[in-house]
Amino acid sequence: MIPTITAFERSPDGGRGLARDMHVRWALEEVGQPYDVRLVSFDAMKQPAHVAISPFGNIPTYEEGDLALFESGAIVLHIAVRHPGLMPEDANAQARAIAWMFAAFSTMEQPILDRTTAVILERDAPWRDQRLPLVDDRIRKRLAELSRHLGDRDWLEGAFSAGDLVMVGVLRRLQRSGLLTEFPNLAAYVARGEARPAFKRAFEAQLAVAIAASSG
Template identity: 35%
Template structure:
């Protein structure tokens, strides 16, 4: 993949609450850590369901990764493929690699769904009374997983051995966790701060935010 032509799709703009959280951030970060150069194709907001994009991403989502004309979808799958072809994001020994893969799935399948439910309640459910009734149950699901994550992490800087693709996915999911659920978990706060302080993350974030700033006026006029 290092010598391939890589193109990441991303939005040209999203509302403020989503800026810095769109999942192309994960892909940009992983590519940066791997040392792979790539181009970005920005898609106008609202155009992700056009036939051209649906042809490469049948669900009309962002991001995709074009690898020499071969399209990959789903950020978790994309990150694993990047990690497999890099020397920076996976350990060499099979046993530790299996643990990393397990935490990749834990981030995507166990932690991210209830965290996403909390975001949905806060941002997209108009019946605020109903949202308030549901939030404690979903928050309890999240805090249960966070507690087990704290116990596993201990004092270690990374979830498994050295920095890996699992840390990228866990960090980007933890960024979506409401502050009130992280207040009493300083080790997780430090974990997030440690990884978002990495140069590759900062470069990825700046790259995602740049078109948002450049196109904001266009969308403000249209609203």
């Protein structure tokens, strides 16, 4: 059965692969699972048909037979435990990979999304220039901790896993901030993720949507 995911009809990032469907596309490409995409407009995301699947009106969703899922972390985990390629075989190592997934979306992404708020939603606020360095320091603290853990390893724990996939995806939000370059091993880690053939296929697929939208 071919699952169907949803993605922005017009992604606010213009095809930089920062919308959360990118996590799911990448996971599906890593495990070799074909998928269909249904594009949704900002208006349609708030309508009952979409909200019935995704209570917070977000993309991506994932539909497969009777299953309708939301939250990119849960969707990636669903894919990772049902296909070889994204989870270690050892049960304890699997639990650690899942811990990294929660760490990416909770501990690491929280201050990074705060930065997005500061830069976009509070762009014109009088406190923007004074507050942004505080937000950046909170991100630096987490990056330093992650950098220390990673050291000179290729991936967070042993082989590439769903934990790396979502962590790289979350760190990519920092590309224009300059913060990643302060931690060369993390910059190299993200580059390693982006160099994976599955990442490239997923990136091209979401970019094609953005190009079609901008010429439409």
